[in-house]
Amino acid sequence: MPDSPRARRSAQPSRFRAHPAQVGVAAFALTIAIGTVLLMLPVARVGPGGSTLLEALFTATSAVCVTGLVVVDTATHWTPFGQVVIVLLIQVGGLGIMTFASVVGLSVLRKMSLRSRITAAAESGSVGLENVRGLLLGIVTTSVVIEVCVGALLSARFVFGYGEPLGRAVWLGLFHAVSAFNNAGFALFSDSLMSYATDPWISLPIAAAVILGSLGFPVLVQLRRFPRLPRKWVMNTRIVLAATVVLLVVGTVYLTAVEWSNPATLGQFAGPDKVLAGFFQSAQARSGGFNTIDWGQMDSASLLGTDVLMLIGGGPAGTAGGIKVTTFAVLFFVLLAEIRGEGAVNVFGKQLARAVQRQAITIVLIAVALIAASTVVLMLLTDFSLDVLLFEVISAFATVGLSTGITASLPVGGQVLLMLLMFIGRLGPITFASALALRQRPATFELPIERPIIG
Amino acid sequence: MPDSPRARRSAQPSRFRAHPAQVGVAAFALTIAIGTVLLMLPVARVGPGGSTLLEALFTATSAVCVTGLVVVDTATHWTPFGQVVIVLLIQVGGLGIMTFASVVGLSVLRKMSLRSRITAAAESGSVGLENVRGLLLGIVTTSVVIEVCVGALLSARFVFGYGEPLGRAVWLGLFHAVSAFNNAGFALFSDSLMSYATDPWISLPIAAAVILGSLGFPVLVQLRRFPRLPRKWVMNTRIVLAATVVLLVVGTVYLTAVEWSNPATLGQFAGPDKVLAGFFQSAQARSGGFNTIDWGQMDSASLLGTDVLMLIGGGPAGTAGGIKVTTFAVLFFVLLAEIRGEGAVNVFGKQLARAVQRQAITIVLIAVALIAASTVVLMLLTDFSLDVLLFEVISAFATVGLSTGITASLPVGGQVLLMLLMFIGRLGPITFASALALRQRPATFELPIERPIIG
Numbered sequence: 080m081p082d083s084p085r086a087r088r089s090a091q092p093s094r095f096r097a098h099p100a101q102v103g104v105a106a107f108a109l110t111i112a113i114g115t116v117l118l119m120l121p122v123a124r125v126g127p128g129g130s131t132l133l134e135a136l137f138t139a140t141s142a143v144c145v146t147g148l149v150v151v152d153t154a155t156h157w158t159p160f161g162q163v164v165i166v167l168l169i170q171v172g173g174l175g176i177m178t179f180a181s182v183v184g185l186s187v188l189r190k191m192s193l194r195s196r197i198t199a200a201a202e203s204g205s206v207g208l209e210n211v212r213g214l215l216l217g218i219v220t221t222s223v224v225i226e227v228c229v230g231a232l233l234s235a236r237f238v239f240g241y242g243e244p245l246g247r248a249v250w251l252g253l254f255h256a257v258s259a260f261n262n263a264g265f266a267l268f269s270d271s272l273m274s275y276a277t278d279p280w281i282s283l284p285i286a287a288a289v290i291l292g293s294l295g296f297p298v299l300v301q302l303r304r305f306p307r308l309p310r311k312w313v314m315n316t317r318i319v320l321a322a323t324v325v326l327l328v329v330g331t332v333y334l335t336a337v338e339w340s341n342p343a344t345l346g347q348f349a350g351p352d353k354v355l356a357g358f359f360q361s362a363q364a365r366s367g368g369f370n371t372i373d374w375g376q377m378d379s380a381s382l383l384g385t386d387v388l389m390l391i392g393g394g395p396a397g398t399a400g401g402i403k404v405t406t407f408a409v410l411f412f413v414l415l416a417e418i419r420g421e422g423a424v425n426v427f428g429k430q431l432a433r434a435v436q437r438q439a440i441t442i443v444l445i446a447v448a449l450i451a452a453s454t455v456v457l458m459l460l461t462d463f464s465l466d467v468l469l470f471e472v473i474s475a476f477a478t479v480g481l482s483t484g485i486t487a488s489l490p491v492g493g494q495v496l497l498m499l500l501m502f503i504g505r506l507g508p509i510t511f512a513s514a515l516a517l518r519q520r521p522a523t524f525e526l527p528i529e530r531p532i533i534g
Numbered sequence: 535m536p537d538s539p540r541a542r543r544s545a546q547p548s549r550f551r552a553h554p555a556q557v558g559v560a561a562f563a564l565t566i567a568i569g570t571v572l573l574m575l576p577v578a579r580v581g582p583g584g585s586t587l588l589e590a591l592f593t594a595t596s597a598v599c600v601t602g603l604v605v606v607d608t609a610t611h612w613t614p615f616g617q618v619v620i621v622l623l624i625q626v627g628g629l630g631i632m633t634f635a636s637v638v639g640l641s642v643l644r645k646m647s648l649r650s651r652i653t654a655a656a657e658s659g660s661v662g663l664e665n666v667r668g669l670l671l672g673i674v675t676t677s678v679v680i681e682v683c684v685g686a687l688l689s690a691r692f693v694f695g696y697g698e699p700l701g702r703a704v705w706l707g708l709f710h711a712v713s714a715f716n717n718a719g720f721a722l723f724s725d726s727l728m729s730y731a732t733d734p735w736i737s738l739p740i741a742a743a744v745i746l747g748s749l750g751f752p753v754l755v756q757l758r759r760f761p762r763l764p765r766k767w768v769m770n771t772r773i774v775l776a777a778t779v780v781l782l783v784v785g786t787v788y789l790t791a792v793e794w795s796n797p798a799t800l801g802q803f804a805g806p807d808k809v810l811a812g813f814f815q816s817a818q819a820r821s822g823g824f825n826t827i828d829w830g831q832m833d834s835a836s837l838l839g840t841d842v843l844m845l846i847g848g849g850p851a852g853t854a855g856g857i858k859v860t861t862f863a864v865l866f867f868v869l870l871a872e873i874r875g876e877g878a879v880n881v882f883g884k885q886l887a888r889a890v891q892r893q894a895i896t897i898v899l900i901a902v903a904l905i906a907a908s909t910v911v912l913m914l915l916t917d918f919s920l921d922v923l924l925f926e927v928i929s930a931f932a933t934v935g936l937s938t939g940i941t942a943s944l945p946v947g948g949q950v951l952l953m954l955l956m957f958i959g960r961l962g963p964i965t966f967a968s969a970l971a972l973r974q975r976p977a978t979f980e981l982p983i984e985r986p987i988i989g
């Protein structure tokens with residue numbers, strides 16, 4: 080339809096300048112390509128010869144998209160060189176995604192404020208840095224400070240608690256701190272962190288780094304600027320913090336209760352350690368991806384509950400994936416307003432912009448459709464059961480990295496699908512949400528209104 | 535909060551008159567109670583003694599809610615008296631739900647049109663009968679005409695194709711015609727209609743009755759009044775017809791393709807019979823509940839795809855369950871408008887009322903939450919796998935009645951949960967949607983608008 084409104088709309092100049100979203104997608108693809116080449120070098124792999132293209136590409140994609148799903152064992156397949164490449168890819172991916180999402184978010188906010196004439200000041204306060212260089216600097220500083228602190232704590236524990244030599248302890252501490260803050264879930268132990276399930280000195284710093292990373296950069300900025308002034312926080316900060324606390328508590332209670340007497344998981348621990356491990360899995364479920372118990376042994380009900388947590392994910396413009404807690408919260412508040420019979424959706428004393436409501440629905444519907452279709456494809460390709468396949472698909476799409484252990488056993492087609500899901504899951508919601516927000520325009524004419532019967 | 539706006543709102547007189555929704559729920563509960571008592575009589579059960587309370591209550595609930603899930607074999611457990619009770623419960627349930635939904639729909643439309651000052655004429659044209667007695671008469675007439683026609687076709691086939699004596703053939707024909715038009719899925723054969731998988735003279739009339747019933751009474755009225763004037767059809771009619779055709783085709787293609795060479799299902803048939811059986815299961819999946827192949831032998835991918843079809847369900851104010859195709863279509867058109875960057879959601883040349891969009895989201899979110907929670911409960915109660923439990927839960931909630939055969943093996947708690955799901959699934963979306971629509975009110979004051987970051 081060359082003469083349709085859609086074609087005319089494309090004449091708007093903003094659509095043919097390099098939109099930050101396009102730059103972001105290209106940068107991520109390039110980083111993955113470079114990572115793949117480096118990981119294919121024989122020096123990156125233990126033993127003779129290099130890794131296959133699929134192994135290297137999958138690992139690079141998983142690292143750059145800060146997911147943590149693996150088809151080869153990070154601890155034994157890769158040399159220290161390979162592991163350094165992986166941690167660098169994680170760091171670049173994490174910084175990239177925070178910068179990218181913040182820039183895209185800024186451009187959306189600017190455009191929105193220009194269009195809808197809402198004062199931009201209150202809004203842009205949610206980022207607070209007005210140019211990309213300053214933004215990147217702030218993100219790098221924040222990341223490095225948190226990673227060094229957590230890395231130091233972990234290193235100390237590895238030295239004093241486990242008698243590791245200092246050099247190796249620092250390497251272990253830094254690798255896992257970087258992997259944790261960037262919500263990447265890569266570990267240097269073949270069983271992730273299962274040896275440390277009952278050690279709060281390892282699991283709590285890692286959980287803290289994961290949670291901080293998952294809040295998102297805009298929230299971290301506001302927390303640093305107004306740590307004790309909640310009334311100065313913008314809606315985004317309030318929603319992310321409230322949802323994070325609620326989801327952490329709900330996830331901990333649920334997983335701890337369901338697995339309490341499962342001898343293969345929490346059943347082996349004493350009471351307080353059950354809660355510690357329950358909390359750790361809950362903290363990892365919304366994007367971290369480390370595990371201290373074996374997800375392959377979890378009850379199906381735990382997998383299903385975790386599917387929901389993974390799908391919700393973390394805060395926007397952070398290292399967490401998923402549809403984001405803000406999207407989930409928007410739907411929740413729409414539901415609440417509807418049940419109360421209120422015309423406007425009010426959240427923490429502000430009214431929720433109407434366009435955001437529709438964007439949230441759109442993102443959730445597309446995510447659910449993508450997950451359902453991918454799960455069906457994997458069901459047709461393999462003989463694994465629905466619960467483990469659904470878990471794997473959501474873990475990839477929400478860039479969580481938890482797995483019941485089937486990743487390496489999937490056929491090539493299944494692994495390629497997971498790579499696509501990681502890439503789309505990492506960049507899709509951000510670019511898509513921004514595209515939706517930027518393309519929103521007032522209708523030029525209105526049709527008569529009609530309502531079909533619902534329900 | 536006695537002084538909150540919610541308390542004040544309750545002073546509106548409309549909320550304390552007997553709302554049709556309350557009358558409807560009470561009438562359904564009473565009918566189920568009467569049916570339970572009748573089915574517990576020794577005369578209703580083959581062999582000595584009566585059925586247990588659970589057997590009778592489950593069967594009565596399943597019949598009145600026109601679902602078709604059973605814990606005892608309809609063909610061998612019940613006497614002809616018991617089967618007559620069941621078919622009467624189905625008929626009362628089907629007529630009841632059509633009348634109830636139409637009345638509630640009318641009251642919603644009146645209230646809406648009064649409030650929003652939209653011309654009521656075009657809207658109420660979707661029902662066309664202005665009082666309950668006339669409405670009921672129209673519904674009874676329509677039902678009887680369709681049931682007698684389909685029953686005659688089936689009876690003739692049972693006489694001439696299978697040599698049944700005339701009396702039994704008429705009984706078989708009528709029972710299955712009533713069960714089909716009311717989307718109840720009860721059959722007088724222990725294996726449902728599996729003996730007739732390749733007989734189009736049985737399966738096509740039944741599929742036709744199921745589809746007609748699932749369109750909903752408002753659509754049937756418009757089709758009778760303006761059979762060849764699609765431009766006279768209201769949005770409801772257009773959406774239901776378009777969605778029905780699309781979903782039938784998609785379901786047929788999907789199920790036929792997935793099961794094509796499964797030796798336990800379609801693999802046993804010749805090519806055209808595969809398509810016939812694929813079409814039949816597709817036609818039953820959105821609420822009918824009969825089956826001509828064994829769902830316990832279907833591929834997991836078929837179950838998952840069917841979950842989606844069942845959840846979508848049929849047209850409103852008909853005998854089909856689920857969230858209704860209109861609700862699904864509203865979400866689809868919202869998504870389409872959002873992707874196109876259009877402010878208003880336009881459907882078939884009319885603008886979709888904004889309130890309906892939020893109601894559709896609310897109903898879907900509540901349905902999904904209810905299904906997820908129920909599935910988790912069944913996973914904790916039993917050892918069945920996610921795919922069969924999810925299938926069972928959605929089948930009950932959407933009053934479909936298909937099963938992989940686990941219904942009778944569930945523990946008492948699981949069967950009680952299924953009963954609740956059938957009742958809520960049957961009455962919930964209608965009453966809930968009407969409550970939402972009636973309570974909608976303009977905001978008395980507006981808060982400042984803010985948008986969190988999405989995606």
Ligand SMILES: [K+]
Pocket residue numbers: 145146147262263264366367368478479480
């Ligand atoms: K991750």
Ligand SMILES: [K+]
Pocket residue numbers: 600601602717718719821822823933934935
């Ligand atoms: K049914």
